[in-house]
Every structure is written in C-alpha cells, then in structure tokens.
Amino acid sequence: MALKKEHDLHKRRFGRNMGVGLLLGSFVVLVLALTMVKVTSSGFQFPQTQGTQD
C-alpha cells in the first residue's frame, strides 16, 4: 500500500521534468550529430591557432 496518495500535481511535475530531460538529451545528441557531420565534411578545416609554427 502506498504511504502517500499521489496527487495530480506530482504527475504534472514528473511530466514536466521528464519533458525537459528528454529535450536536453535530444539536444546533446543533435549537437553531437551536427559536429560529426561538420568535421567529416570535405570542406572542413581546423582553424589556425595563434602562435602555431609551421
């Protein structure tokens, strides 16, 4: 038996937290995918850093 009856408020908060969590996770995956596409594209060049000696 549950010690505490779950209120509708808790469901809403859980849904909200779950939504934010999923969005953040998706954003991380998206940025990773975008980075992979950018660095593997034919026109990609590492930027020259100051003080680099050839």
Add this chain to the structure above:
Amino acid sequence: MSDASINASTPREDEAGFGDYFALLKPRVMSLVVFTAFVGLMAAPVGVHPVIGFCAVLFIAIGGGASGALNMWWDADIDQVMKRTKARPIPAGKVEAGEALSLGLALSGLSVIMLALATNVFAGAFLAFTIFFYVVVYTMWLKRATPQNIVIGGAAGAFPPVIGWIAATGTMSVEPWLMFALTFMWTPPHFWALALFMRSDYDDAGVPMLTVTHGRRATRVHILVYTVLLAILAVGTAFSGIGGPIYLAVATVMNGLFLLGAWKIFRRNEDDSEVDDFKAERSFFKLSLLYLFLHFGAILVEASLKPYGLGGW
C-alpha cells in the same frame, strides 16, 4: 526555515504541465513554419546534408515558437478578452507572463545561435530579424496601432521559406521571395475572413482590425481585392524557377476556388451571413488553410522531381 520560504514553496494546484509551456510556442503556427521552411530549403538549387537540413528546420521552428511565446507575454491582456485566445496558458492562469518572457528570450537566443552554427551566419541573422519583426514591429507596435496590422505583420509569418533557402544556399535570389510573397498576400484574406465570423472578439479587445475600423463591408471588399492580387501572383509563380506543370495545375484549381469563395463573401451582406452563421466565411477560412498547404506542397513536389529530370519546365 522562515514563513516566507514556506509560503514560496507551497505548490499551486493549477501548476503548469509540460504541455502548457509547449502551448506558449503556438504549435499550430509552428507547423506552418516547419512546412514552409522545409519547402524553402528543399526548393533551393543546392543539396543539403539531411542532419544539417533537419537542424535548420528545427531551429527556424524554435525561433518561430520563441516569437509566439513573446507574443503571448506581450498580448496577455487582450488574450484574456478574446474568446479565441482566452484558453491560452497565460490568460488561463497556468503560466506566469514572466515565464513566457524568459522562455521566449532563451529560445530566441538559442535558435539564432544554433541556426548560424549549423548553417550560416546570414541565416541566423535573418532569423533574428524575423523574431524582431514579429515581436517588436508587429506585436508591440502595429497590432494595436493600425488596421493594416495583419498586412504588415503577415511578413513575419512569410519569412521562414526565405530563411530555409538562405540556410541551404547562403545567398538570396528571386525564388524565395516569391514564396514569401505567396504567404504575405495570403495572410490578410485568411485573417479577415476569421475576423468576420469571430465578430466581437477584436472589437472587445480594442484591436483595430479592419472589421472594427473600416467596417465589415470594407473588409469584404478588401478580401476580394487581395484574393485577386494573390491569384495573379500564385499562378504567375508557376512560370518561375520553383514552378512547373504540377504547380500550375494546383495553382489554377486552388485559385479558382479561392476567387469563387472571395466573390461569395463580397456578394453577401451581414443579414445573409447571420442566417447561415457565416457559412461562406468559415468555408473560405478552411479553404485558405488547404490553399497554402497545397501551393507549398506543389513547390516541394516540383523540387523533389528535379533530380530525376522531372519537375519544373
């Protein structure tokens, strides 16, 4: 723990759920933004990597959603007066106006920066300009100042295909502006038809819609004039770089129906409309949704067929 902190942490019964925050982004408007931006991206004469294309459309959509949240923050006072908008999260008391402002600003910044990084700076800058145009020029300035609000404000909703095109090419040309013009000219008759059958809404809110400032007869005339100009533009677009025989067929049929609908609205008076509860006006409004979808759909089909030697002229 002080009394103040106890009170501050007391949960509200009507606390907002995830869906209420999502509703701040005007999902229905966002779906139009997604579709037209996607068509702009696909109609561009260069190939885009699917991941970059997905990111471009996503961040344009988030930028559009951010504008919606900022619009709801600013317009909370009139939203609670109008029947059409009083169930929105702020007037319904689910979300604080300040939360909408924070969400809108945060998503604006995120979408502009991410679009610039994913595609090019020009596209990011254009998205920033679009958000500025919708929030400051339309929402804050024109909406409550002039009956031409919907005409000039319609430009903000018409920019997404242009941003999609710039995201793909990094440059500007005539074709995205034809897509812009299509949405721009479509917006006034679409909203004026809505204003005709949502009779007292804009009046109660003090928004100077054409129906309020110039009367309902003038609005009917305006709908017809704009529809004639839109038809010329829409059919003319068939002979541009984004048109083709499929687009021409769709444009001919849809503009014929749209002109017929506008003519019916023009011929009617208020008594006729009252009798059948604005049947012609409601039908015209519904048709306008299909009208825009099919025009952009036809542009998309033409663009999709081009790699196979089909599509276009």
